[in-house]
Amino acid sequence: MKKYNLAFKYRIYPNETQANTINATFGCTRLVYNRFLAQRKELYESEKKSVTYNTQAKELPLLKNELLFLKDVDSIALQQSLKNLDAAYKNFFQKRADFPKFKSKKSSRKSYNTVSTNGNIRIEGNSIKLPKLGLVKIKFHRAIPQNYVIKSATISQEPNGAFYVSVLTEFVADIVPVPSDNNIVGLDFSMKELFVSSEDQRADYP
Structure with a gap:
């Protein structure tokens, strides 16, 4: 048995009050990210010291x-905004990314992430319950299996103004080996044909 993650993305339709709260959250998470990024930069430039996530969380x-x-x-x-900043720093020092940049209010795509705890994120009929928003109407085109556990949600807004939620789930599954009769076919690329198999079967371009 092994745990896996799978995300489900849906269009959501917040009312005016909910949309205002979402936009306020975009701004507040951006403010927190930028405020503590500035603190990290200033401390390092002045004293050559680094700040940990735990220190900033306090x-x-x-x-x-x-x-x-x-x-x-x-x-x-x-809190997740702070964790994102910490992850950006770790990626930089491990040479996986450039130095963290300040987030711009003019960014075309806005988002924030929140974590599931005590049922604060859940599906109820044709709505999804989200922290500080309550029940938000959702275009529920794909059901989340009952045995999948909701771990987090990312609320975003596209440049066209549409709102979405990406629900990250966790599930447990067995890895079932695929039966094999040891009949392996090799494929070689050919310029004149699409492929040439080890059994000399050819497939031409249309």
């Missing part, structure tokens, strides 16, 4: 007391 409640509007959005989304 400072987040202080920032929320300073900027009270941060309390109006999903607190987990703010």
Whole structure:
């Protein structure tokens, strides 16, 4: 038995109040990311010291007391913004990505991520329940199997204004070996034909 992840993406139709909250969350997660990115850069440039995620996570409640509007959005989304910053730094130092950049308000695609805990993300009929948003209408074109566990959700908005949610799930499955009769066919590329098999069968271009 092994655990796997699979994401399901759906179009959602928030009402005006919900759309305002989503847009506020975009702005707040961007603010948190940029504020703590600036702190990391300043500390490193001035003292050659680095800051860990745990240290900045402890400072987040202080920032929320300073900027009270941060309390109006999903607190987990703010924490995830910090984790995204930490991951960006790790990718940079491990030479998998460029140095983290400040997030722009003018970005054409906006998103934030939140984590499932105590049933705060769940499907109810033709709606999905999301933190701070309540039940949001959803275009439910593909069902999530009952044995799949919802782990997180990413709410996004495309340049055309449409809202989407990508639901990340986890499930357990067996790896079933595919029976083989040892009849292996090799394929060789040919310029004149599409392929030439080891059994000398040819397939021509149309």
